[in-house]
Amino acid sequence: MTMKNKLGLIAAGAAAMALFPAAASAKEGPYIGLSGGLVLPGDSNNSGAFDATVPATDDFGAIPADTPLGWNTEFDNGYAINGQIGYAFDNGFRVELEGSYTRYDVDRHSGLTVGGANIDGVDVAVLTRGAPAATNPTVGAVIADGRGRVSNFGLFGNVFYDINTGSSFKPYVGAGIGYQWADIQFRPSGVDVADDNDGGFAYQLMAGASFALSDNAEIFGQYTWRDRTDTAEVPLNLLPATLGVETGQSIISAGVRVKFGR
Template identity: 50%
Template sequence: MRSSFKLFAVLAAGTSLAFSGAAHAGEPYVGASAGLNLPSDSKNRGEFEGDVAATADFDAIASGTDLDWTTELNNGLDLNLLAGYRFDNGFRVELQGFYNKSNVDLHRDLAVGGTVIDAVDSAVLTRGAADPANPTVGTVLSTDDGQIKNYGLMANAFYDFQISESLVPYVGAGVGFTRQDVEYAPSGIDVVDDKSTRFTYQGMAGVTYRLSPSFELFGQYTYRATDRGDYDVNLLPATLGVKSEQSIFNLGFRIPLGGGS
């Protein structure tokens, strides 16, 4: 979290410099982009918030026991709307609204109290009777039901390197918030279906190609990270922390609205 606040301070300083240097006319713009979201595996970590009683086949689970597993996510679509202001000293500031979704590929390595139980009878989760005909925990988890949706608003600051009239590389950083909707339903079992709003930060690098004074294309790479959020587990008396990290590749356009030279 400390690194998040450091990034926020850097962004705030850059934005301040941009405004303080805007002695001459600038130029507002709007734009949009679309691309590919490549999410990292989600390392889910939580704990039991209540005791789970023992059965004839399974031991009790005490409140406070650690719960964690890994969720592998498929690549998905990323969409963005942009509104910004370009100063004549190379700085830009921008508001970005985004949406992306990643479908679950599979869950694996479910651990309770530090012990992986993928090979255990899945009845350990439902507290039903053990039976050789039951699938294992790992089999139940290795399905692709579920998704993570992200809706967010970011405040970004960029610096454009004017190497020619038409070609402009740039770097930037941003902070904001993401509304994250987590749905985990392996084998149709409702494990998690919850939402949370979390602090988000990102770093960007890209290149702009100016086709005309009123239209430009750009390609951009974004690394985005959302702080771990706590989500209620429906199957068991537990909460789960889900951390989101994404590598995003976008192509888009900007329309300058006049005011600059």
């Protein structure tokens, strides 16, 4: 999601709050929730640098330390499981602690660059430091086999505003901040490129709607944009390098809330 779209979501929420300044006489009190859904991960423009010099061989020159490298990773759609504990106020606001787990697989990698030069068409021996041969695959052919996955676990503090419509149907908007751990495994063509995890601060923007089934239960559907404030820094196993992996996600979920208010 672009910054323009994110700002648009926030502006839409603010406009809705202005149009409905008086929240419904919502039932005040604690609640718990459970939801799950579809994860639509954004592509990752991975970027990093070599931590140490790769020595020269008879066939290939040395790769000095601090040489930049990077490639693009496309992901398959995945799934999300979320749990919430919150408190609803009678003025329409809710505060919430949320735990979330998302997972999605790698579709393909492409566009490997070293020092700014694309080496997709070069013999893979340039990376393995083996002997070049006509039977060897190219770098691009090896990394296009998208084995691997990314798993994220996050804890977020959220604030929501439920908009009064005078009915059982309530649109809402919200935002949250928290911390997210990313566990990243890249194994194109079975090659152990990366398998590590890293944590960092994260944020999310939400918009959705709920429908009351009774005084104490409601179902809801929600769109969430979630991203970290930095990239997940992962040391590589194939090369002496560290790679920054992007973990932005769109999440479409549905669930149920049970209230315990008076």
